[in-house]
Amino acid sequence: MQIKVVMAKLGLDIHWRGALVVSRMLRDEGMEVVYLGNQFPEQIVDAAIQEGADVIGLSTLGGNHLTLGPKVVQIAKEKGVDALVIMGGVIPEDDIPLLKEAGISEVFGPETRIESIASFIRSEVNQSIA
Amino acid sequence: MANNTTNQEKKLFDHEVVQEIEAQKKRWQENTLKGKDGEGQYYSDSGIPINLLYTPDDIKDVDYLKDIGFSGEAPYVRGVYPNMYRGRLFTVRQIAGFGTPEDTNERFKFLLKNGATGTSVVLDLPTIRGYDSDDPEAEGHVGAAGVAIDSIEDIEALYDGIPIEEVSSNIVTHLPSTTVVVMAMFAAHAEKKGIPLEKLSGTNQNDFLMETAIGSSLEVLPPKASFRLQCDAIEYASKNMPRWNPVSYNGYNLREAGTTAVQEVACAIANAIGTSEELIRRGNKIDDFAKRLSFFWNLFNDFFEEIAKCRASRLVWHEVMKDRFNAQHPKSHLMRFHVQTAGITLTKVEPLNNIARSAIQGLAAVLGGAQSLHVDSYDEAYSAPTEESALISIRTQQIIQAETNVVNTVDPLAGSYFVEKLTQDMAQRIRDYIAEIESKGGLVAAVESGWLHREISDFAYQMQKDIEDGKHKIVGLNYFPTEQSQTKVEVFRYPETAESRQKEKLEKLRKKRDKEKVERALAVLRQKCHEDVNLMPYIKEAVLEYATLGEIEEVFREEFGLWQFPLA
Numbered sequence: 001m002q003i004k005v006v007m008a009k010l011g012l013d014i015h016w017r018g019a020l021v022v023s024r025m026l027r028d029e030g031m032e033v034v035y036l037g038n039q040f041p042e043q044i045v046d047a048a049i050q051e052g053a054d055v056i057g058l059s060t061l062g063g064n065h066l067t068l069g070p071k072v073v074q075i076a077k078e079k080g081v082d083a084l085v086i087m088g089g090v091i092p093e094d095d096i097p098l099l100k101e102a103g104i105s106e107v108f109g110p111e112t113r114i115e116s117i118a119s120f121i122r123s124e125v126n127q128s129i130a
Numbered sequence: 131m132a133n134n135t136t137n138q139e140k141k142l143f144d145h146e147v148v149q150e151i152e153a154q155k156k157r158w159q160e161n162t163l164k165g166k167d168g169e170g171q172y173y174s175d176s177g178i179p180i181n182l183l184y185t186p187d188d189i190k191d192v193d194y195l196k197d198i199g200f201s202g203e204a205p206y207v208r209g210v211y212p213n214m215y216r217g218r219l220f221t222v223r224q225i226a227g228f229g230t231p232e233d234t235n236e237r238f239k240f241l242l243k244n245g246a247t248g249t250s251v252v253l254d255l256p257t258i259r260g261y262d263s264d265d266p267e268a269e270g271h272v273g274a275a276g277v278a279i280d281s282i283e284d285i286e287a288l289y290d291g292i293p294i295e296e297v298s299s300n301i302v303t304h305l306p307s308t309t310v311v312v313m314a315m316f317a318a319h320a321e322k323k324g325i326p327l328e329k330l331s332g333t334n335q336n337d338f339l340m341e342t343a344i345g346s347s348l349e350v351l352p353p354k355a356s357f358r359l360q361c362d363a364i365e366y367a368s369k370n371m372p373r374w375n376p377v378s379y380n381g382y383n384l385r386e387a388g389t390t391a392v393q394e395v396a397c398a399i400a401n402a403i404g405t406s407e408e409l410i411r412r413g414n415k416i417d418d419f420a421k422r423l424s425f426f427w428n429l430f431n432d433f434f435e436e437i438a439k440c441r442a443s444r445l446v447w448h449e450v451m452k453d454r455f456n457a458q459h460p461k462s463h464l465m466r467f468h469v470q471t472a473g474i475t476l477t478k479v480e481p482l483n484n485i486a487r488s489a490i491q492g493l494a495a496v497l498g499g500a501q502s503l504h505v506d507s508y509d510e511a512y513s514a515p516t517e518e519s520a521l522i523s524i525r526t527q528q529i530i531q532a533e534t535n536v537v538n539t540v541d542p543l544a545g546s547y548f549v550e551k552l553t554q555d556m557a558q559r560i561r562d563y564i565a566e567i568e569s570k571g572g573l574v575a576a577v578e579s580g581w582l583h584r585e586i587s588d589f590a591y592q593m594q595k596d597i598e599d600g601k602h603k604i605v606g607l608n609y610f611p612t613e614q615s616q617t618k619v620e621v622f623r624y625p626e627t628a629e630s631r632q633k634e635k636l637e638k639l640r641k642k643r644d645k646e647k648v649e650r651a652l653a654v655l656r657q658k659c660h661e662d663v664n665l666m667p668y669i670k671e672a673v674l675e676y677a678t679l680g681e682i683e684e685v686f687r688e689e690f691g692l693w694q695f696p697l698a
Contacts, residue, residue: 012267017386020591037697062255062274068269115598
């Protein structure tokens with residue numbers, strides 16, 4: 001079964017390079033990726049529902065990860081979405097435990113190889129299906 | 131015949147000498163080099179083939195006086211000013227901006243006290259994207275990654291105690307829509323202080339590509355509208371603020387998003403060409419405004435290519451001004467540019483290595499003749515710079531200025547067979563790419579169709595592949611990968627109370643201002659959006675009545691409509 005990802009720039013953050021490159025390379029890895037552009041948590045979750053996504057990818061370099069990131073998880077829970085939520089961008093090391101506590105499954109910083117994102121997604125999504 | 135001799139005499143090297151060198155080079159290749167010139171072909175970062183050895187025959191067609199010349203004279207390859215850094219050192223211009231205007235004002239004072247010679251402010255995302263701090267869209271962003279500006283009162287707080295008539299002010303406004311508002315606030319606040327507009331010196335960014343191609347967002351104005359506002363700001367400044375640079379064509383962020391050095395310069399010059407055509411259509415003369423157009427380059431690690439790019443950019447700009455626009459004023463021909471070192475080349479692994487990278491890039495900027503410089507801080511991949519890392523960036527520039535002696539002579543790499551050849555090659559590729567943009571109908575059309583977005587996205591995608599394949603080497607990452615586990619870096623924290631402090635000020639402002647006057651000013655602006663007039667005076671009226679940035683930009687969004695960012 002093809003894994004489906006919705007990828008969004010979180011809030012107003014303008015840096016689209018990472019999100020778009022990761023989207024294209026996850027497609028190369030055989031996944032279906034819907035790139036949403038910039039969205040706020042509510043719309044991101046709605047898009048995930050509409051697309052039946054297995055994974056929600058959030059990209060941010062704008063310093064809003066702690067405020068908006070956990071919100072996506074919270075809204076997803078409220079709406080009964082059990083998609084895997086992952087995040088990428090420039091995010092201080094110390095914030096990663098906080099994000100994970102809030103339900104973000106993994107945080108990928110600069111220099112992450114795309115195949116390691118892909119294999120993380122595969123193992124998590126397959127586990128939840130099994 | 132006589133003519134021929136004169137022509138020959140103008141070449142750098144005598145024809146017979148070149149022939150002899152060519153013959154000797156052949157001999158050298160066969161007898162001495164013996165094919166040991168390394169495996170495969172070598173290329174510069176933007177794809178220019180690089181030879182093992184450059185000799186006079188590589189630049190045999192160069193006519194020194196015509197093609198290179200003297201500093202401060204056409205074709206300006208060697209620099210825009212005759213005495214370059216002996217006359218005035220490059221401006222040490224470190225960006226600062228976080229929290230409320232009061233917070234950033236403190237950082238300004240710290241940087242100036244430590245030798246910065248100008249201020250440079252970056253705005254937070256809600257400000258850049260045209261939302262007030264109390265807008266729901268602004269949540270989580272206020273005072274993060276830049277300073278929040280909502281009204282003219284914030285500009286007053288930002289520059290409190292800063293002698294703006296002496297110290298130049300750089301305002302990184304990014305989008306034209308932000309520029310017109312913030313520039314109007316800056317101008318109006320100066321007049322309130324009793325400083326005439328003629329005395330204000332500085333730069334704002336003002337590039338429609340920032341709105342429509344480089345940075346994505348929720349609500350984007352159509353390219354034509356954004357371009358119109360860009361031109362409005364330039365036209366207004368050319369008439370009222372003679373020492374102000376109302377635009378800094380932003381090659382930098384194009385490059386960060388994903389382009390070659392050639393595309394970076396070509397897009398910026400294509401934008402300046404479009405601007406010039408539009409302002410001439412409005413009845414301005416080229417020499418009224420061309421002298422205040424400025425540029426912003428990004429210098430990566432390919433040392434000589436970046437230096438050649440700086441030199442080539444001056445040459446191509448001069449050609450554009452002379453041949454296309456027949457500009458007469460010498461200043462119209464000067465390609466003046468700010469450089470910021472390349473944030474995207476900095477690594478998260480072994481972050482202190484970034485000090486070396488930034489120093490090399492900064493040195494290239496100075497060898498390339500930059501007018502001002504920002505050296506990125508080593509903690510770029512972690513957060514905005516701390517006070518400590520920002521100070522190292524200033525010190526790096528001061529080391530280049532005072533300890534290396536490179537500023538003592540103009541354009542020291544001129545005459546290098548390699549650098550001159552590379553300068554010519556870069557110039558030709560820049561001209562070709564400008565022609566390609568024009569074949570798409572010009573830069574505005576190239577953005578409307580999504581062509582430019584695809585160019586950027588394709589480059590970024592390829593680069594990531596090359597990094598993962600090890601084709602593009604990065605020390606500590608795919609070349610001598612680090613053995614350190616995690617590096618502990620002290621990160622900069624944005625002040626958490628900024629949002630509430632900004633909201634409080636806004637609430638007070640909305641209560642105390644004359645509501646009717648605000649609405650009247652906004653209504654006039656709304657109507658003028660649909661006329662072929664410059665909007666700046668109407669925006670200035672509105673900010674003087676304490677209309678907020680978000681209210682003014684809402685007018686733009688409603689009147690110009692929104693545009694779908696063409697990326698998928």
